[in-house]
Amino acid sequence: MSGTAGQWVLLAYRIPRQPSTPRITIWRKLDRLGVARLGDGLVALPADARTREQLEWIAEEIGEAGGSSTLWLAAAASLSQEQDVAEEMRRARAVEYRAVVEQARAAADGRPGERARTVKRLQAELRKIGRRDFFPPAERETARLAVQALNALIEEGAS
Amino acid sequence: MKWATRRGVHIDRAACAWLIRRRVDTGAEFVFVDDPAQVPGDATPFDMRGVELSHHGGDCTFETILRRYDLADPVLWKLAEIVHEADIEDDRFDAPEAAGLDVVLRGLSMVCDDEQVLEVTGPLFDGLYEYFRRGMLLGREPA
Known part of the structure; x- marks a missing residue:
């Protein structure tokens, strides 16, 4: 900023x-x-x-x-106030991204049949979170990679 | 007739202008304003706060116009779902096309003025209409 x-x-x-x-x-x-x-x-x-x-x-x-x-x-009257608000928003998104990571990892350990559906759902979820993510936290990339890894697992299984 | 809407046209206003021209008033002329106070006296305003042809009860303006002019065409209502999701994104409908259409319109508004956006999106909505019309007749995705 x-x-x-x-x-x-x-x-x-x-x-x-x-x-x-x-x-x-x-x-x-x-x-x-x-x-x-x-x-x-x-x-x-x-x-x-x-x-x-x-x-x-x-x-x-x-x-x-x-x-x-x-x-x-x-x-905001001061930059630090704005940063506090931004930080709160960043933390709220981080929680949402972490939930995506957990679901992606759980699906990787779960039944292969469920994985494809979970990937689609999580990809849509990532897009939705992205639309309201004004101050991206580090978890954004972690979540993207977790969903990507799950997707790669499906493609491995299919080949 | 004259129709007025807010400058900086995006999906809902572009789709409404198309709908008005095709189904309500073939000779429609569009005026773009920055403020509701600038709407000319002889123009019908749409997609602006506080006017009849606008968002109501969770509907976007495209849906409001369909209701107001008794347009019961199911293909138009299918388009309405996409416009609704591209505009409001409230997950009322399952419309995967919405995200793509939203990006197309956002990009267009970066390189075109409002008149040009309406010009370009005319054939775009004609095409979407035809696509979903054929899909409904066939009962599956048209080729």
């Missing part, structure tokens, strides 16, 4: 507790985007055309669910 704090897009929102379904749907959507949770009802993503648009649509959905929200473009 460069020496100055970057632009972030922030969504401040409130959703009624009941009914809980739209509330949970919105929570899941925010998780899928890989947002940093800065506080109750305040999430952030590094700003680019895509993240801004995605949060705009979620803002719209919050309105339809009877809630309210505002969307902000902001920069």
Whole structure:
């Protein structure tokens, strides 16, 4: 990361507790985007055309669910604060990558018949994590290699 | 008729422009704006916050337009699944084509302006439509 704090897009929102379904749907959507949770009802993503648009649509959905929200473009007041937020996001992705590594290794030790399906699933999972991985941790490469190794094992078995 | 949408067209807006031209208004003219306040008075806005033809209830704008204009064509609804996943990525549908289409559109927007993106994606969506139409008739992947 460069020496100055970057632009972030922030969504401040409130959703009624009941009914809980739209509330949970919105929570899941925010998780899928890989947002940093800065506080109750305040999430952030590094700003680019895509993240801004995605949060705009979620803002719209919050309105339809009877809630309210505002969307902000902001920069952290100090670089160290930004780095803390980035570090938290990096750690969250690292956990997801480690889960992929574990599943890939378990599949390598498991029944050969299951391996092909697991590889497809884990490849899709890696793509999904990659979409919300704004500050890649070292585990990203480990996970990629673990899935690659599992795939190589299948090809060995087939030849 | 005039239609207005946000500048920096991506998958949903490109697909909507194609859909509008092919099924709603053959003489459609498109205007691109930076802000909802810039929408001309005689234009119908789409894929912008706070307008009727936009994301609603988890649907993307392409799906909203299909509903609004009662377009029941199953091939269009198949395209809608792909557009939805390329645009929103919420796994509502299984649409493996979405990831590729998303990248194609992102790349296009780096080298083309909005008018050019619509020009290039016209035949692209025509082709996708034909592909899935044949697939549905055959009941398998068309050659």
